Amino acid sequence: MEEQIEMVGRAFVDHYYHLFDHDRSALGSLYQPSSMLSFEGQKILGVEDISAKFKQLPFDQCLHVISTVDLQPSAVAGGIVVFVSGSLQLQGEDHPLRFSEAFHLIPTGQGSYFLQNDIFRLNYG
Amino acid sequence: MEEQIEMVGRAFVDHYYHLFDHDRSALGSLYQPSSMLSFEGQKILGVEDISAKFKQLPFDQCLHVISTVDLQPSAVAGGIVVFVSGSLQLQGEDHPLRFSEAFHLIPTGQGSYFLQNDIFRLNYG
Numbered sequence: 018m019e020e021q022i023e024m025v026g027r028a029f030v031d032h033y034y035h036l037f038d039h040d041r042s043a044l045g046s047l048y049q050p051s052s053m054l055s056f057e058g059q060k061i062l063g064v065e066d067i068s069a070k071f072k073q074l075p076f077d078q079c080l081h082v083i084s085t086v087d088l089q090p091s092a093v094a095g096g097i098v099v100f101v102s103g104s105l106q107l108q109g110e111d112h113p114l115r116f117s118e119a120f121h122l123i124p125t126g127q128g129s130y131f132l133q134n135d136i137f138r139l140n141y142g
Numbered sequence: 143m144e145e146q147i148e149m150v151g152r153a154f155v156d157h158y159y160h161l162f163d164h165d166r167s168a169l170g171s172l173y174q175p176s177s178m179l180s181f182e183g184q185k186i187l188g189v190e191d192i193s194a195k196f197k198q199l200p201f202d203q204c205l206h207v208i209s210t211v212d213l214q215p216s217a218v219a220g221g222i223v224v225f226v227s228g229s230l231q232l233q234g235e236d237h238p239l240r241f242s243e244a245f246h247l248i249p250t251g252q253g254s255y256f257l258q259n260d261i262f263r264l265n266y267g
Binding site: 051053055058060084085087089090091092093096098100102115117119121123133134136138140141 | 176178180183185209210212214215216217218221223225227240242244246248258259261263265266
């Protein structure tokens, strides 16, 4: 159980930020109609609007570097709560931005997972 | 629904950090035997061990100042995913520490809520 969570959770984190940095338009495949993204305080519901948000972000190239990953079993069977901290380097910016992000990963029933909850915040100060 | 989440979520955040800063020994009442706390990477399961962890923290007085609160409905009926960022002032320290914390709040069925998941991280860098 614990090993399964570690394996799935870490593979998800690698996959998510790899897609974000290299093929952002494919990120929408990780969400479902019930999914919610909170991006710097803006709440966005459902695959289409979430995909549109990623598309509209005001930078093209970026690189996420992960500092910490915390994983816990969730109250949903097979679900995983994921908490990530790291830094985000935007093209043309001198300094990376620190961020934290929380996810709730839920099994689709077809052997994969989707993101029910995704909350992203830059860390200021 | 949205209003309920805002009301409950914000009341929870106020309550949690008020207890933490003024009556830390009472924090255990917010957890159940299935609850998990990840504190700076250390995983702790269940009310007793979580209460013991809070008791053992190497500072007496502290003050949390909240910067942002993000709330989302969870996949569990009535559940709420909570994401908080803020700063933590420890007694005798010159500078506050930045932190982020994610919670999964679940209804007890008796009109209140408990914390199934709690993940705390200081933000460095």
